[in-house]
Amino acid sequence: MKISKLFESKKAVYSFEIFPPKVNDDISKIYSTLESIRDIAPDYVSVTYSAGGSKNSRTAEIADLLKNRYGMEPLAHLTCVNSTRKEVEEAIEKLNLIGVENILALRGDRIEGQDKGEFNYASDLIPVIKRLSNADIGAACYPEGHPESKNMVEDIRNLKKKVDLGVTHLNTQLFFDNDVFLNFMDKVRLAGIDVPIQAGIMPLVKKSQFGGIVRMTGAGIPTKIARMYARFADDPQSLEDAGVAYATDQIIDLLSAGVQGIHLYIMNNARVARRITENIKPILDRINGEDRS
Ligand code: FAD
Numbered sequence: 001m002k003i004s005k006l007f008e009s010k011k012a013v014y015s016f017e018i019f020p021p022k023v024n025d026d027i028s029k030i031y032s033t034l035e036s037i038r039d040i041a042p043d044y045v046s047v048t049y050s051a052g053g054s055k056n057s058r059t060a061e062i063a064d065l066l067k068n069r070y071g072m073e074p075l076a077h078l079t080c081v082n083s084t085r086k087e088v089e090e091a092i093e094k095l096n097l098i099g100v101e102n103i104l105a106l107r108g109d110r111i112e113g114q115d116k117g118e119f120n121y122a123s124d125l126i127p128v129i130k131r132l133s134n135a136d137i138g139a140a141c142y143p144e145g146h147p148e149s150k151n152m153v154e155d156i157r158n159l160k161k162k163v164d165l166g167v168t169h170l171n172t173q174l175f176f177d178n179d180v181f182l183n184f185m186d187k188v189r190l191a192g193i194d195v196p197i198q199a200g201i202m203p204l205v206k207k208s209q210f211g212g213i214v215r216m217t218g219a220g221i222p223t224k225i226a227r228m229y230a231r232f233a234d235d236p237q238s239l240e241d242a243g244v245a246y247a248t249d250q251i252i253d254l255l256s257a258g259v260q261g262i263h264l265y266i267m268n269n270a271r272v273a274r275r276i277t278e279n280i281k282p283i284l285d286r287i288n289g290e291d292r293s
Contacts, residue, residue, distance in 0.1 A: 002136040004168040007196040013261035020058035036270035046075035079108025080119035104138040126165040143184035174202040198261030205243035248279040
């Protein structure tokens with residue numbers, strides 16, 4: 001199913017992001033994660049592509065498993081900045097063969113020292129996908145501004161270019177302060193960007209996340225999270241409990257504010273995804289008119 005159809009039928013779409021195993025890893029290692037995710041039943045599952053610049057992504061393989069073995073809807077990420085036009089076209093054709101109906105068009109992070117290639121921005125990729133595929137095209141947006149952009153005005157102008165090229169929904173970078181997201185929403189709506197926007201939430205449940213991925217995104221860290229880390233960094237179970245509680249609270253507040261969707265960066269941790277889903281599901285189901293109790 002196309003994600004645009006999900007947004008037509010639901011007030012709040014709920015999805016997960018996972019990453020594929022490394023090229024030389026045994027693919028069956030991810031089966032149990034995919035089975036657990038199927039039981040949790042998000043509306044769709046997005047699969048990252050070449051994160052860190054590697055070209056050997058198994059995104060299509062995982063999208064195929066999701067769609068054709070586990071019966072879930074995949075959103076296949078596709079980056080362009082480190083690829084040739086031919087490589088990008090081949091990647092799209094591969095997704096077409098699998099029957100993928102949703103692609104997230106991304107620039108990707110430039111490999112340091114690498115010469116400029118055939119693609120500079122996600123907006124260079126969108127027309128290529130449109131030409132070769134019938135899939136819905138999503139794109140990324142940044143409530144705190146993309147780290148490379150001079151200011152928010154410029155970043156939102158560039159975001160509008162992507163949407164005007166035919167993007168049907170946006171997924172945000174992770175953030176921990178809902179007011180930042182809500183201010184961003186006001187600005188993008190004023191700029192005339194009217195496609196559905198899903199809020200990206202990453203539960204901080206592991207010590208390693210604080211130094212790695214979170215620092216990379218440049219997301220602001222609220223005092224509450226800094227306190228959580230200071231107290232529980234070396235107590236893994238308490239850190240997970242506190243991280244699940246924080247993400248739950250953040251999501252319920254966003255649902256209260258009328259967000260159109262939540263995209264959970266689950267880092268392949270189905271246990272944490274299940275814990276959060278159990279906390280929010282009663283409210284989510286009532287919002288979507290699916291409460292059968
Ligand atoms: P763009 O939209 O191209 O924007 C990049 C920068 O260029 C911004 O500063 C923007 O303001 C500016 N810009 C855009 N268009 C123009 C223009 N026409 N002229 C001048 N300036 C312009 N990375 C991966 O490697 N794999 C993944 O699977 C992946 N998934 C992601 C999923 C989400 C939801 C998000 C938020 C990010 C993801 N990333 C992923 C990271 C992403 O690739 C990086 O953040 C990258 O630096 C920017 O990608 P983009 O598509 O947002 O770029």
